[in-house]
Amino acid sequence: MLKKRTSIPVHTMADSFGAGIAIGKASVEDMPAFDTAMQSHRDDYHIFFLQEKGTTTGEIDFQQFKIEHSAVVYVHPNQVHRLIAFENVTLSFWAISNEDLHPEYMKLLEEITPAKPLALEKEIFSVISEAVSLCIKISERNHEKLYHALLKDSCNTLVGLVASQYLAQVKSADTLSRFDVMTKAFKAILERNFITVKKPAEYGQTLHISSSYLNECVKNTTGYPVTHHIQQRIILEAKRLLCYSDKSVKEIASELGYDDYPYFSRLFTKVTAMTPLTFRNKNLN
Structure with a gap:
């Protein structure tokens, strides 16, 4: 076994x-x-x-x-x-x-x-x-x-x-715009807090700027809003757990900070165009 x-x-x-x-x-x-x-x-x-x-x-x-x-x-x-x-x-x-x-x-x-x-x-x-x-x-x-x-x-x-x-493949600090600087700071904070912090306003508060300005910075730099990046980071971790662990969807949702696992399942489906279980079955390691 x-x-x-x-x-x-x-x-x-x-x-x-x-x-x-x-x-x-x-x-x-x-x-x-x-x-x-x-x-x-x-x-x-x-x-x-x-x-x-x-x-x-x-x-x-x-x-x-x-x-x-x-x-x-x-x-x-x-x-x-x-x-x-x-x-x-x-x-x-x-x-x-x-x-x-x-x-x-x-x-x-x-x-x-x-x-x-x-x-x-x-x-x-x-x-x-x-x-x-x-x-x-x-x-x-x-x-x-x-x-x-x-x-x-x-x-x-x-x-x-x-x-x-x-x-050498990315912009040097000397050429970073204000938008670039704020986006870089947001991504660093996101990596450390994506499980506990889900709202753009909370990231803006941490960076001492409004959520609308943070969104403007991130969208100008990456082409996508703050919410997109938060969701993508959460879904990446969900994909890892679905493929490389035997935890249930409910357990994975809880580990990623979602008590309402049906909501988590709907979010995963919205972002990936397939349910968590469909993704797991399609990508069995």
Whole structure:
């Protein structure tokens, strides 16, 4: 009998690597070691993959991707993901816990989430690849007196290099308009509060602006009103729970802050054009 999944499977840093930082290199021959990564799950750490060659197919939050070039992939702890297939792949990977991640880099990673696989130009790929090689060498020198500090600093430098490449794809702070700034602040607050805060006016109050002005900022920047973003974030979490846990619709509604689960079901149906159970049956993992 299959074990009942009471919630989304989570791979912990302790179980996966036994330490707060891990880094290594793998080739297609080593991929059986990644069997657990081919089941949909969350990690309780930040993980990065640097593909040197080959083809990788994966999925992050219901979006499939295929990499056929030199690229980097970042997965945030909140995201449900899995690896689907490999072909002649050589890649490096590194994982780092919240405790070992530089606070400034953690903030930057929050800003670029959700991040898509990022193709790298030859020059920056070479720089990051060399940094990875150095980090791997440092990770092997566990006899050093300052081993953990050296590994932590070198891996954080690696995280910073990757984050800077993602940030290069978006507007710099110097070019952000007032609308952009308020939208960015709203999205950050939404990510932390979507379960408990459902009304646009409450987000406006937190940001010390009117709900109408917040709506103007968000709609001008994204093309969609505040309510749309609130609903989309709630529905994303609902989709994760429907597909990757065995919780009932009523349990999921309650977990997402809805005591009136028929209302939640109607909201889900309105946003996705299918009922929660239809979505679950269609996307059984």
